[in-house]
Amino acid sequence: MIRFHKEGYKIITIAFVLSIIGILLAEKFIEIDWLVKAVQVFILGFLIIILQFFRNPKRVTPLNKNTIIAPVDGKVVVIEEVEEPEYFKGKRLQVSIFMSPINVHVTRYAMSGVVKYSKYHPGKYLVAWHPKASTENERTTIVLENTTFGEVLYRQIAGALAKRIVNYAKVGEKVIQGTDAGFIKFGSRVDLFLPIGTKLNVKLGDKVKGGVQVVAEK
Structure with a gap:
């Protein structure tokens, strides 16, 4: 069904x-x-x-404190070390996943932990793969923390068609890996910012499955 x-x-x-x-x-x-x-x-x-x-297929997440799972379905379009200016203000490993309109658009928590930061930013609606989309488009920034990875940031980014980002993360809330973290309506992207040196299990061009596929591990 x-x-x-x-x-x-x-x-x-x-x-x-x-x-x-x-x-x-x-x-x-x-x-x-x-x-x-x-x-x-x-x-x-x-x-x-x-x-x-708007389909929301049931996903069974293999809970593991030593892994980061894909927060969304889509294609890996960026893997690079960058300066993250909003929260860390330092170097991080960025992994970006682009969602086309035919992908499932549910956002899921990439790891279990505590929500340390959650902020909405109004902005533009550049195409989601545009280099400036991460800092200029409508977006939400969420930081999760656990004892394995420390702090991990993920950012929901609106695309040219996306006109509303839904974010369920609340500061201080304990969340479980793979559970529903929000939704982006009509085309979008999610950026993950991981600690430098994190071992990745994906490469550019890979298609990933949200809530199931491991993208990084300790």
Whole structure:
């Protein structure tokens, strides 16, 4: 059975109602049979896209304090040492995962620990793979801490189509690896900032599965 994320319930309901209205109106007001069918197929296709975007497949996370799991589904587009200016103000190993509109957009906690920092930043809507998206787009920055990795930062970044980031992390909250951390609506990216020297299990171009695949380990 297909599961949908709670952040999509309202949009799915609206899309479903509008789809029914559109199909009925096409039947009533368009006299050319093939055009009626074409419009109805287009409407159903749009509804299917909405449904698949908000799907929330059940993932069984192998809990392990010595691993960092992929927080989202997508493609690894950046692996490099960078200066992280917002929280660490120092060198970190950045791993960025780009989500296309067809990926599952649920954000999951990459490790278990305590939320040390959680901040929302309004901003632009550059394409998610743009080099400046990490610092100029709408985004949320969250820092988790545990005894194995110390502090790990992840950043949800809106893309050209994403107009709302949902973040559930609250400072002081204890969270569990693989559980629901939020959602980004319509195209986006997540950056991980890991301690220098962290062993990575992924390379550029790899496609990863959120909540399941190990991206780094001690």
